[in-house]
Amino acid sequence: MKKNWLMMLLVLFVAMVVSACAPDREEPAAPTDEGTDTEQGATEEKPEKLVIWEDIDKSAGWLEEAIVSFEEEHGIQVEFKELNMADAIRDQLRLDGPAGNAPDIVTLPHDQIGQVVTEGLLQEITVGEDVLSRYSESSVNAQMFNGTLYGLPKATETPVFIYNKALMEEAPATMDELYTFSKDFTSGDNYGFLALWDNFYFSHAVLGGMGGYVFGEGSEGLDREDIGLNNDGAVEGAAYIQQWYSEGLFPAGIVGETGGAAMDGLFNDGKVGAVMNGPWAFQGMRDAGIDIGVAAMPTLPNGEPMKTFMGVKGWHVTSFTEYPYWSTKLIEHLTSDEVALARFEAVSEIPPNVALVEEPAIADNEGAKAVALQSQYAVPMPNIPEMGEVWGPMASALQTIATSKSEPKAALDEAVDQIETNIETNH
Structure with a gap:
C-alpha cells in the first residue's frame, strides 16, 4: 500500500x-x-x-x-x-x-x-x-x-529534508517536532537541524509557506509591481527564521557566503541530525559515509507545507x-x-x-x-528579468534578521523598497 x-x-x-x-x-x-x-x-x-x-x-x-x-x-x-x-x-x-x-x-x-x-x-x-x-x-x-x-x-530540482539515519530514526512530519528534537539534540558542535535560511533560495520555503510571495499574478503573467515579500505572512516567516538563529539552534558560522560549506562540513562529519538541501548534495553526503534518509520538508507551525523554490x-x-x-x-x-x-x-x-x-x-x-x-x-522561481533585482536585497535583509541586527518587518520593508527602486531604475 x-x-x-x-x-x-x-x-x-x-x-x-x-x-x-x-x-x-x-x-x-x-x-x-x-x-x-x-x-x-x-x-x-x-x-x-x-x-x-x-x-x-x-x-x-x-x-x-x-x-x-x-x-x-x-x-x-x-x-x-x-x-x-x-x-x-x-x-x-x-x-x-x-x-x-x-x-x-x-x-x-x-x-x-x-x-x-x-x-x-x-x-x-x-x-x-x-x-x-x-x-x-x-x-x-x-x-x-x-x-x-x-x-x-x-x-x-527542489530542496528537501535530508537526515542522518544514525542520529534520527525517521523524518519528522512537522517543524514543531523538528524544533523539539533540535532543542534536545543541539549541544556544542552538534545540531539537530540546519538550513541556509539567510539565503533567499532556501528561505522562500518558509516565507512562502507563511503567505509571502515574490511577484503576484497579473493578467499577462507575473506582475513586477505586486511584490509580497513584506506582507504579513512574509514577516511571520522571517520571525520564525530569526527564532532558530536567536535561540542558538543554528551556528553563527552558517551565515553568509561560507555558510553552505560550513553546513556541509558539519553534516558530513556526523554532527548534524538533518539539513535542508537539494538533490545535488546527496552524493557528497554518501561519499562522506553518511547513511542518509530523504523526505519532503516538514510542515510549518501554521500547518502549511513549505513552498520551496523549484x-x-x-x-x-x-x-x-x-x-x-x-x-x-x-x-x-x-x-x-x-x-x-x-x-x-x-x-x-x-x-x-x-x-x-x-x-x-x-x-x-x-x-x-x-x-x-x-x-x-x-x-518555480520567477524567470522574468526583474527577478535579478530580488536576490541581493533579500540576502541583505535575511542576514540582518539572522544576526538579530534588524527586526523582520523593518528588514523586509527595506528590502522591498530597494527591489522596487532597482526595478524602476533598471527595467
Missing part, C-alpha cells in the same frame, strides 16, 4: 499543474505532428558540426553515448564543452556570441531565461505537441517567457547558431525518454519526462520520491 502511495506521488509530480504559481502554459505557435520537420528543415543546410555547452561535471558518459546515436542517425558531428551553468555559460555567451564563437546549444537554469532572452542570446524554438507531451506541464511552463517557448526541460534546467538554442532547425532536433534528442533516463542514472538529476515515472531507477529511488512529494508544493 505504501509503495502504491509513493508511486501516486510520483505521478502527481510529473503531471502537476502550477497554475497557482506560474502563468498558464501557452502553446508554441503552429506545432506540427512531425516535431520540427517543417519547411525550415527542408531549406536549412545540414551542418558539419554542432557545439553544446553542458554544465560542469554533468556529461559523465551519457552525453557521449547520446552524441554517438545522434551522429549515426543524422551524420552531423557534435562536440561539447563543460562550463559552470550557474553563471559561466551565460557570461561566456555574452562574450562569445558577438565575437562569432558561440555554441549552438547551451544549458541554463530556467530563472535566467527572461534575462538572456531580453539580451538577445536565445531564440524561440518550435516543436510539435508530440515532443511537448513528453514532459510535465510545469517544466514546460518554466521554459517559456512571455508565452514563447525558448527551450526543452532536462531536469527538475528549478528547471533546460536545453536552449542560441541566437548565434546558423542551424536553428538542426540544433532543435539535437535538443529533442537530448531530452528523449531514453537519453533522459541515461542521464538520470549517470548524474542523479530528476528528468521531467512523464513516461519515466514508473522506471525502477526512478520509482525505487528514495531521493527522487522526496523531490516528487516536495515538488507538489514548490514554486
Whole structure:
C-alpha cells in the first residue's frame, strides 16, 4: 500500500499543474505532428558540426553515448564543452556570441531565461505537441517567457529534508517536532537541524509557506509591481527564521557566503541530525559515509507545507547558431525518454519526462520520491528579468534578521523598497 502511495506521488509530480504559481502554459505557435520537420528543415543546410555547452561535471558518459546515436542517425558531428551553468555559460555567451564563437546549444537554469532572452542570446524554438507531451506541464511552463517557448526541460530540482539515519530514526512530519528534537539534540558542535535560511533560495520555503510571495499574478503573467515579500505572512516567516538563529539552534558560522560549506562540513562529519538541501548534495553526503534518509520538508507551525523554490534546467538554442532547425532536433534528442533516463542514472538529476515515472531507477529511488512529494508544493522561481533585482536585497535583509541586527518587518520593508527602486531604475 505504501509503495502504491509513493508511486501516486510520483505521478502527481510529473503531471502537476502550477497554475497557482506560474502563468498558464501557452502553446508554441503552429506545432506540427512531425516535431520540427517543417519547411525550415527542408531549406536549412545540414551542418558539419554542432557545439553544446553542458554544465560542469554533468556529461559523465551519457552525453557521449547520446552524441554517438545522434551522429549515426543524422551524420552531423557534435562536440561539447563543460562550463559552470550557474553563471559561466551565460557570461561566456555574452562574450562569445558577438565575437562569432558561440555554441549552438547551451544549458541554463530556467530563472535566467527572461534575462538572456531580453539580451538577445536565445531564440524561440518550435516543436510539435508530440515532443511537448513528453514532459510535465510545469517544466514546460518554466521554459517559456512571455508565452514563447525558448527551450526543452532536462531536469527538475527542489530542496528537501535530508537526515542522518544514525542520529534520527525517521523524518519528522512537522517543524514543531523538528524544533523539539533540535532543542534536545543541539549541544556544542552538534545540531539537530540546519538550513541556509539567510539565503533567499532556501528561505522562500518558509516565507512562502507563511503567505509571502515574490511577484503576484497579473493578467499577462507575473506582475513586477505586486511584490509580497513584506506582507504579513512574509514577516511571520522571517520571525520564525530569526527564532532558530536567536535561540542558538543554528551556528553563527552558517551565515553568509561560507555558510553552505560550513553546513556541509558539519553534516558530513556526523554532527548534524538533518539539513535542508537539494538533490545535488546527496552524493557528497554518501561519499562522506553518511547513511542518509530523504523526505519532503516538514510542515510549518501554521500547518502549511513549505513552498520551496523549484528549478528547471533546460536545453536552449542560441541566437548565434546558423542551424536553428538542426540544433532543435539535437535538443529533442537530448531530452528523449531514453537519453533522459541515461542521464538520470549517470548524474542523479530528476528528468521531467512523464513516461519515466514508473522506471525502477526512478520509482525505487528514495531521493527522487522526496523531490516528487516536495515538488507538489514548490514554486518555480520567477524567470522574468526583474527577478535579478530580488536576490541581493533579500540576502541583505535575511542576514540582518539572522544576526538579530534588524527586526523582520523593518528588514523586509527595506528590502522591498530597494527591489522596487532597482526595478524602476533598471527595467
